[in-house]
Amino acid sequence: MEEQQMMAIAEAILFIAGDPVPVGSIAAVLDIDDDDARRLMEKMAASYALQHRGLQLIRVNDSYQLVTRPEYGEYIRKFTGMDKEQPLSRACLETLAIIAYNQPVTKADIEQLRGVKCDHAIAVLLDKNLICEVGRLDAPGKPKLYGTTDLFLKSFGLSSIHDLPSLTSQQDA
Amino acid sequence: MGYQVRLEVFEGPLDLLLHLISKAKINIEDISISEITAQYMDYLSQMQALDIDIASEFMVMAATLLHIKSSRLLPKPASQQPEEQEPDPQQQLIQRLKEYKKYKDAAEWLRERHMVYSGMYSKLPEELIDTGENVKFSNVTKEDLAQAMMALLNKKKASQEAQPVVRNIKPEPITLQDRINQLTALLVRRGKVLFSQLVRKRFSRLYVVVTFLALLEMVNKGWIVVQQSRPFSDIFIQRKGSRWKNSR
Numbered sequence: 001m002e003e004q005q006m007m008a009i010a011e012a013i014l015f016i017a018g019d020p021v022p023v024g025s026i027a028a029v030l031d032i033d034d035d036d037a038r039r040l041m042e043k044m045a046a047s048y049a050l051q052h053r054g055l056q057l058i059r060v061n062d063s064y065q066l067v068t069r070p071e072y073g074e075y076i077r078k079f080t081g082m083d084k085e086q087p088l089s090r091a092c093l094e095t096l097a098i099i100a101y102n103q104p105v106t107k108a109d110i111e112q113l114r115g116v117k118c119d120h121a122i123a124v125l126l127d128k129n130l131i132c133e134v135g136r137l138d139a140p141g142k143p144k145l146y147g148t149t150d151l152f153l154k155s156f157g158l159s160s161i162h163d164l165p166s167l168t169s170q171q172d173a
Numbered sequence: 174m175g176y177q178v179r180l181e182v183f184e185g186p187l188d189l190l191l192h193l194i195s196k197a198k199i200n201i202e203d204i205s206i207s208e209i210t211a212q213y214m215d216y217l218s219q220m221q222a223l224d225i226d227i228a229s230e231f232m233v234m235a236a237t238l239l240h241i242k243s244s245r246l247l248p249k250p251a252s253q254q255p256e257e258q259e260p261d262p263q264q265q266l267i268q269r270l271k272e273y274k275k276y277k278d279a280a281e282w283l284r285e286r287h288m289v290y291s292g293m294y295s296k297l298p299e300e301l302i303d304t305g306e307n308v309k310f311s312n313v314t315k316e317d318l319a320q321a322m323m324a325l326l327n328k329k330k331a332s333q334e335a336q337p338v339v340r341n342i343k344p345e346p347i348t349l350q351d352r353i354n355q356l357t358a359l360l361v362r363r364g365k366v367l368f369s370q371l372v373r374k375r376f377s378r379l380y381v382v383v384t385f386l387a388l389l390e391m392v393n394k395g396w397i398v399v400q401q402s403r404p405f406s407d408i409f410i411q412r413k414g415s416r417w418k419n420s421r
Binding site: 015016017018019058065066067068069070071072073074076084085087088090091093094096097098100101113114115116117154155156157158164165167 | 184185186187188228230234269272273275276277279280281282283284286287288289290291292293294295296297298299301
């Protein structure tokens with residue numbers, strides 16, 4: 001099959017799926033191996049970017065998804081009449097940052113790092129599906145362990161958790 | 174003449190300390206505990222003056238700061254024990270501040286990313302319904318459809334026109350409590366019984382159901398045990414517990 005045709009098929013699948021589609025599923029439909037599918041998707045993503053389309057192809061972990069380009073968000077909100085999403089509070093962002101870098105992590109660890117209670121922030125993040133319970137620590141009380149979700153990656157424009165910048169940040173106090 | 178005070182809101186004592194440190198334009202490592210303690214206490218008293226609830230975490234930090242400060246002021250005991258393994262509380266605090274600062278910066282990075290990427294929208298999955306190939310619409314015409322509709326409408330009309338039917342509501346032939354009483358009496362005499370024996374005589378659906386419910390209720394109360402060797406086989410019922418003490 002020609003590459004152009006495979007790309008068109010993958011595009012159609014991504015359109016129908018809406019949600020992120022694992023590379024493996026695309027590969028299976030096209031009857032090619034995962035690496036070829038990955039290459040194909042990267043090429044497709046590049047061509048979307050090159051043509052300045054309203055849609056873009058993003059990678060979340062090992063899945064691909066068609067989404068609108070963030071710079072056109074305000075037009076989409078104008079069209080749908082939606083309000084802009086409330087930005088996350090600083091408490092939530094700090095909690096999220098600690099979870100993102102230390103996952104899986106318990107509430108006690110987060111509170112130790114922040115020096116304040118985090119129940120509310122954790123509840124909000126769970127509610128927004130940015131974090132989830134990933135298990136329980138084998139310690140007294142079996143505390144819940146939290147980790148970030150794929151929605152977290154998507155919402156922050158990350159392809160994988162390894163895209164987070166290294167924590168040894170600038171020391172300008 | 175009143176004046177307005179604007180107090181910045183902090184995410185916690187560490188956040189407040191970082192703010193004080195950055196205001197003093199010093200590195201975290203170089204903090205002077207006495208200075209920072211004074212400023213910290215100032216802030217807390219401002220909060221108090223404004224009737225703001227001070228979270229307990231701020232108080233804990235105040236205590237920590239005062240502890241560090243006081244231990245500085247006091248002369249160290251001359252006989253310095255080498256077993257002084259306890260980590261320096263000031264170093265501990267500095268470590269915590271540095272650690273917290275990292276995540277505060279990371280949170281800021283996330284905030285900026287979120288501002289950009291929350292404007293990205295995706296579509297819900299398409300709900301493609303599999304119509305199934307088993308259903309064949311061969312030789313069906315629109316007249317057939319119309320006819321079916323007419324038949325349905327006529328049926329409805331007929332049922333609306335029909336005279337209301339008067340029915341007598343019969344009392345239930347047997348209630349659950351009756352059946353429990355009967356079974357109890359039976360078990361007082363016999364001690365054990367098979368389910369098939371209980372429903373042999375009057376085999377109506379209601380009777381079987383009520384018998385079964387009665388047994389469930391008695392199991393629940395702990396009066397009987399029931400056993401079944403395999404699914405759909407007969408149920409063996411035996412009395413259990415102190416309820417039967419006086420029976421044979």
